[in-house]
Each structure stands twice: as C-alpha cells, then as structure tokens.
Amino acid sequence: MTDYNFAYLDEQTKRMIRRAILKGLAIPGYQVPFASREMPMPYGWGTGGVQVSAATLTPDDTLKVIDQGADDTTNAVSIRKFFERTAGVATTEETSKASVIQTRHRIPEEDLTEDQILVYQVPIPEPLRFLEPSEVETRKMHSLEDYGLMHVKLYEDISRHGQIATSYAYPVKVEDRYVMDPSPIPKFDNPKLEMAAIQLFGAGREQRIYAIPPYTQVVSLDFEDYPFEASKADAACDLCAATDSYLDEVITDDAGGRMFVCSDTDYCRSRRAAGHVGALGTAFDEDAA
C-alpha cells in the first residue's frame, strides 16, 4: 500500500505525537493533551494506541498486537493487519520477539525487557472521571495533587464491602505524584506496571497520551490496614497447568460446565510447547495450536 505514508500517519502528525510521548515520559503519569487524528478505525477500537504505535514504529521493528491477552481476537487481528499493510513491519505472536507490543486490557505474563515498548489502548484516561465528570475540574485536581476524593471512594468501598471493590482499571500513583489509570487491565496486572520496558498509553477519543518510563515507581492505591492485593481466579490453567497466569473462564456446555485457560495465549502456547499439560489439555501439537 503505497498511497499512505509509512505507518499511515503523515510525518508531521507523527512528530506531534512523539513530542507528546516525550513530554509524557518526562512527567510520568501526567496526561498530555494531543491532537488526536481521525483514524480509519472507530474511536473505541484503539485509535489512541494505534496512533502511538504508528509514531513509535520504525521499519526494523517487530510488532505484536494483543487484545484481552490474545493475539487471535478479532480486533488484535485487525490492528496487526493494519500495520502489516501500512507499515510493512514484521509481526509476531511471541512476546519475547516483539520490539513493540500494542495491548488492550492486559500486560503479557512474560517479563518485558529494556528493548521493548508496550503500547496500551486507553478508553478513559482520567482516573478521577467517575468521581468528577468535568475535565476542567479533574485537571485542576491533578495540578493541585488533590486526590482526597479518590481516597474517600476507596474508603467507602471498604466500609460498604469490606474491601476495595475495583477489579480492573485499578488506580495507581506514579513516582509519588500523579494518580493514573492503568487502562482496564485486571488488577492482577498492576504489580507488573513497574517494569524494564517503556510503557505508553494512548487515548484517541479523549486526546490524551501518558507514559511510564522504565523502572518507574508505580504504586496501586491502598490503605495500610487494607493492602492492595493482585487477584485472579483461584485455579490453574486447564490447558497448560499454569498457576501464575491470569485466567479466563470459558463456558463449555449448557449445564454450567466451565474451564479456566490462560488469557495470554502466547504464554499458554509456549508452556504447552515446553511439555506442560493441564487437567483438560492434551499433548502439544504445533499444527493444532
């Protein structure tokens, strides 16, 4: 496809996005306004992540795209195809082989390295949005570091439910300054936000980019007597027997039968290839996978 520039966006737009990314990296957790473009996929389908990836990719990169941890979900397939067509970059499903990984709702199980960039698709970048609908107000709250409302919300959760009733998009504080929405990842993934790779967050519709540089301190909000707890289904993967991965629950019949499988398909595949077999799994066969 030669009608469009490398990775679809024109160079001026990519420069504008890179400036926003650099500003985001310089002020970890701060939401940088950027002039988001209309992309050829709908808002809500990852236009922010796609723009950040487009501004980040070079012809030598290898791209991996996951949605819900899986490479084969329809929207991951669609975004991967978009960059295959418009950037002609190599793509992979193997986490360790990718230099840029675009993700929706998950952080890969395998530890990322300093040579990798993780790009998140973000629906609502503002962690305070559901406490205060006005953007004018929430920006003021961030600039004054006024996060009392968030602590009151967490406290009210505990007094009503005995625990903090947030299971995904669990708010974090970055470098002891900005409260940040980690995008709708399950809170199981929150501890992984302190990592070696660069993390970039793109919210297209809301026109915001933010970032976490490598090895940045990221703390999930909690109270001393109610510490944060990363949780997952209390089970092992039925295909690869992993007990340390985030699990999806799959309904298998109409009698309430269900099984648990790794949400990270590459992690599950590589474990099965290494000979791990879960309770309902069969010996690994590359063709069947």
Next chain:
Amino acid sequence: MYVAVKGGERAIDNAHAWLAEERRGDTSVDELSVAQIREQLKLAVNRVMAEGSLYDPDLAALAIKQARGDLIEAIFLIRAYRTTLPRFGATEPVDTGAMACDRRISATFKDAPGGQVLGPTFDYTHRLLDFKLAAEGEVPEAPHAAPREEATPHITEFLNQEGLIQTEPVSDEVPSDLTREPLELPASRALRLQNLTRGDEGFILGMAYSTQRGYARNHAFVGELRIGTCTLEMEVPELGFAIEIGEIELTECETVNQFAGSKTEPPQFTRGYGLVFGQTERKAISMALVDRALRWKELGEDDMGAPAQDEEFVLYHSDNIQATGFLEHIKLPHYVDFQAELELVRRLRREVMGDVQQEAAE
C-alpha cells in the same frame, strides 16, 4: 473440550465479503450511481459534508453509497479520508453578505431589502406521501426569476443601526483548528462554533430544543436564514493577492434573542449564530440556539445549570464519530475485565452470604 478460538482473520474477511454483497442488494435491481445520490439525495450529501467537515459532494455521495445509507458511517468515512489530506493553506474569510441566495427569510420583519425568498423548502408542503413518485419522478420545470445582481444585506444589521442589537467584537485573530489541536477548555466562541457546525445534527437539535423548553430558556427569533452560494478566495503567495478558487453552498442563521440586560450589558437584543455547509437549515438554526445558550458567561447571564449552557457537556458530546465509536466499542471483547468483575462479585457475595448464615446461626 475447549478449542482455542482461532480463525478471527478468516471470519473478518468473510464478514467483509458478506457486507459487500448486502450493500449491493438484489442484483436484479439497478445499482445506484454516485451521481444519482449526489443529485437526488442532496440533503443527505449535505449532512455528510457538514459533519464530515469536508466540502466535496462526490466524495460524500460515494461515502453514502459505501455506508449503505448509514449517514454516521458515511461521515466517518469522510472524516477518516479528510485527516490524510495535506493542507495547502487557508482561504480568506467567506463573505456571506455577498452570498447568491437561493433562500432568504426573516421571521422578524415582514419585508426588508433583498426581500423574502422562500427557495426550495419543505416548509409549506403537506406531508402526504406522493405515490406518483413511486412510478416516475419527472417534474415540470419550475418558474424562474431574474437573479438579484446586488448583494443581499444582513437583516440583523438593520437592528444594529439603532444600537438595539449587541455588536460582535471584531477580531482578526486566526481561530485555532479543532482538527489539528486538542480541545482545551474554556474554548473561544470561534472554537465552539467549529465544534457545533460539525456536531451531530440530532444532538445539536436536542440541545437547542431543550433551551426552547425552558432549560436556559432564551426565546429566539430567526432574524435571518439564508441559503446560497459563496465564493471562496485564497491568497496565493506567488501572486500577492486573493483569487477566486471555487464556490460552496452554505446555510447561515442569525437569531435575535430577547435580553433584558445584565450587570454588565444594557437591555438589547443578542445574537446566536449558525453556519453550516450545504442546505442544512435545521442544523444551522439549532446551532444558533446552542451558540446563544453557551454565551451566558460573556453576556453576564446566570448559570441556570442547564445542559445547553455547559460548554464542556456540549462540546465533549456533540461529535457523533466519537460518540458512536465509544458506544459501539462495548461490543468488543471484554472478557478479561468481566472475569475480574465475576471474581469480585463472587467474593462479595460469599462474604454477604457468610454473614447471613452466621447471623442465622447466632
């Protein structure tokens, strides 16, 4: 036995093939041409151009055809195409006073220089299905009048001669471009108008209607509504002067609103303004009403807490491409977040049930 969901790629390809077939419909029926859509569904074309922010009737007609008549989808196609276009420069401000009017009416004066010109309007048609159209669409030629040579003056200017209507501040400031800079609040009036003119017709209509029904009520008269063609001029650096590069059809609406005066302003009439591509008068009138409602701060009026007065509420929710994208994205897989919620609800229930059983035991 669970089989990993593979084949997303083939499913997508097949869905696209089916979509193309559905778009064409029954092949024994003639295919629509882009020219037919452009000429015979002109008001749909106008809406797509207005909300797509791109004045190109052929492309808008193509988008309508490709979108199977879903106008928001067509607007989306135009917007996505528009972002890829290079910017050569900006035209001179359009002089709507020099518009060659096809329609020009005022609700505030029975007659005025330039006259009342109804033009091609539905206003006085009886909404009776015309079954003749189902058979054939041939129409007799409409009678012609000699086109007006001189410019048609704006009616609100007549009020201004008496100082009865508030004077707009003159500014040569270049307004910022909503499609090239992120929207930041508070927005200038120019930016608000930019947002409204490409906003969803239904949303702007609803907002305008809410002001009529009392949410920040400000009774509006249509001082003037004009539809017609304006020339576009652009200064070419090599020439050093502006030359005509084309013409566009526009709808302009100026409302005259009652205003009893405020702490800062004397009693006078105030204005709302609407300007939209093509013949789009419902949108232009709605835009003028919403514009007026959003001006409460500048005019020293009270904040009634009405939705149409809330700049952030209106500007952030007017764009149908943003709105439909975010709305429809909930169709995408969310099983990871849902799984996290499942576990949370199960845990909360366990605790509540546990408490209940314990209470029963006690």
